[in-house]
Amino acid sequence: MGAKAKNDGLFCELYWGTTLNEARGFGPEQERVLAAPDETVPLPLYGFTLPEEPFLIAERSEQGYRVYVPPAARVERSRRGDAFRPVPAEELQRTGERAWVELLPDDKLRLLEKELSLVLTHSVAGKRAASLRLKDIGWLAVVSTLFLSLPVGFLIAGPTPQPLAESNARATAGARERERAERKRLGVDTPAHPLTPRDAQQSDGGTKLVPANLGVH
16 A cells, blocks of 8 residues: 555645536645645645635645645545545544644545645555556557558549549530530620621712712811
8 A cells, every 4th residue: 555655646625515616636745745835836725614725635645645634624534435524533644733643545635624624545646647648649640551552542442533523524624615605695605707898888878979070068
């Protein structure tokens, strides 16, 4: 149990009634956890009556963590997933004026004051993070393999020159058909032809020749 405790961290959750207000995790390398009603310490602890600030809320021990109880707080324990039960006064240890209780690896402690509750438990966040990193590396390898295989698959199973030429021919024919339909709609479907000199003479209605002896008034 002692070896397991040395590899575990501490996880803290601060509740207002049933609402989670704060959650903090601390690795096994952090020997002491300080609390205060502000963000300048590792564990912001609002609403609890603290004899000094910062207040030493927990420190590592051979069995797990030694959790110090604020003077106005009550202590409850959950052992191996059971319901929380009050910790009798005779189970509280004392160092000078400080009361504390041992948090073992299979336990949860809950400190309560008015509507506030602080739940403390052992955490294996470091082990879970390492496992997650290995899983992420595996997924990254799978995704990379699929990504790199896409160009090769396109070259192998992609369109050959003959289907590509047929597709281009169909697109060109479709464009020409749409152009003919548009010209017919606009009434210009008859192809234009260049004017001959005869056409020009027949169409010229602006100039008339008169005899030289005819006067113009």
